[in-house]
Amino acid sequence: MGAAAAVPPEFVAGFPEILADISVSCRALSRGERESRRALGEQAADAGYGLRDLTAVHLAAARRAWASLPGVMGARDASELRRTGAAVLAALEAGIVALGEGHERAQRHAVQRAEAARRAFVDDLLYGRTDPGRIAEQAEGFGLRLADRHVVAVAEPPDGESYDQAHPLLRRVERELAGRFGDHDALIAPKDGRLVCVAPTSQQPVLDAFVKLASSHRVAVSRPHSGAVGVVRSYEEALSALDLAERLGLAASVLSSADLLVFPVLLRDRAAMADLVKTVLGPLEHARGGAEPLLATITAYAAAGYVNAEAARRLDLSVRALSYRLERIATLTGFDLDDSLQRYTLETAALGARLLDWPVTPL
Structure with missing residues (x-):
């Protein structure tokens, strides 16, 4: 009851009245009523309320309303009460399903917004498209402290593949790094079909683990540089190393930018x-x-x-x-x-x- 009570009553608005009407008519939940529950589920998710609490408060409202529902109070015999109960339970089930759909829809939109913001940040970080002070401020929200020295590693996929947000390798890298190192300050993101890791030099084991996990084809590792401008420089060094490896036909799966300085x-x-x-x-x-x-x-x-x-x-x-x-x-x-x-x-x-x-x- 405590969790359900935490959800404000406006997120249950109109539901007892809908059940009261259905207890008399024994009809199904209408399309408009289902959509209103979806909208409330979406609003509740945006307000930070979990689906479990939202479901609990609706079930509690239905339980409180049950004895006073017109169809229940006016039932003449057990068969009519069973028919009324079945209609109310079906409406309750449909309403809960609609709440869940709306809640999930809001969560998907939130994830999409977060991914869009992350992609925009990665673009700004790697290409230096915004003020260094502003990018440093944004970086803290993604776990990066750009005042430190960072190294950038770029993993190139095998021929015919492209690393993106849904690629299994990204999931595997994120899962294994989190499992081994817990909270870490490295940023892992796909970029232009490649997989990029921006890691502070203080977390060399994280970088080493990324290189090992992502080196099925080829990984280039930059030299360390400081600040937002340094990340851009490191990224360019890693890309240059991959380009040189392609042009020179180098067989190594792990390339160090420092080892290739002679070529520029x-x-x-x-x-x-x-x-x-x-x-x-x-x-x-x-x-x-x-x-x-x-x-x-x-x-x-x-x-x-x-x-x-x-x-x-x-x-x-x-x-x-x-x-x-x-x-x-x-x-x-x-x-x-x-x-x-x-x-x-x-x-x-x-x-x-x-x-x-x-x-x-x-x-």
């Missing part, structure tokens, strides 16, 4: 990089089969730590065939992979070729 440096002067590629690797285009097999050989040789057997395994070649390719590279380019300085020049040119998509794209 290489691309800063695109004309100089194109000149390096053309000068050093251009002669490879005259090889039988074109430049691509020999370019792949330089890349695999470097990735294997310049160990012939490992490089041959990666290229699915015999060691003898690999040695032949290395000789052709030295002959055509004039650069010897056994010389440390010349090897560095060849490797840098090979990286530049991949960044510029050469030789597919002419320089």
Whole structure:
């Protein structure tokens, strides 16, 4: 009774009168009466009253009204009383169902409004579209304190998939992080088909757990930066790392922006990089089969730590065939992979070729 009494009487308005009329006519609840209950259920939800309390107060009102209902008082025999009772109970059931529908409708709208506000905040946070002071104020409502240093991790989905609010991975990540760490200050949200985690550096275990859960395809992790502007910078770093991984064909499932800092440096002067590629690797285009097999050989040789057997395994070649390719590279380019300085020049040119998509794209 205490919980039901907490619901104001206006949310039960008209219901005893409806039951009184139905006890006489034995009719069903009308469409308008059901809609009025839905509207009251929606209003009660917006006012913060739970469905359990709302149901309880209606049941209590029906119980109090039962003995004084005209149809009950005027019943001539048991069969007429049973018919009246059945009609009243059916109306009570339909009314409770309508209340629940309205209450759920209000909750769905509230969730939709909250999700829209969250999406707008994530857009403003990651793209820096609003005043840093205002975004910092909004961030506190989402558990972020932007005065701290934050890291941004961006998870890319497998081909053909897109991460959104309904994707199972988002639910799994949220559930497992909450289960392991309880309340935490990390923000997890889908953005442009990817999954983004903004986490303070003080909560490295949360970030590590996100990376592990979301690395089924590829995750890029930024360097730490401070403030709202720092979050934007971190997000851009993570996106840049994913883009570089795609262009370079990197196999790693977890990428660190700090490990890839050399590539923006290489691309800063695109004309100089194109000149390096053309000068050093251009002669490879005259090889039988074109430049691509020999370019792949330089890349695999470097990735294997310049160990012939490992490089041959990666290229699915015999060691003898690999040695032949290395000789052709030295002959055509004039650069010897056994010389440390010349090897560095060849490797840098090979990286530049991949960044510029050469030789597919002419320089």
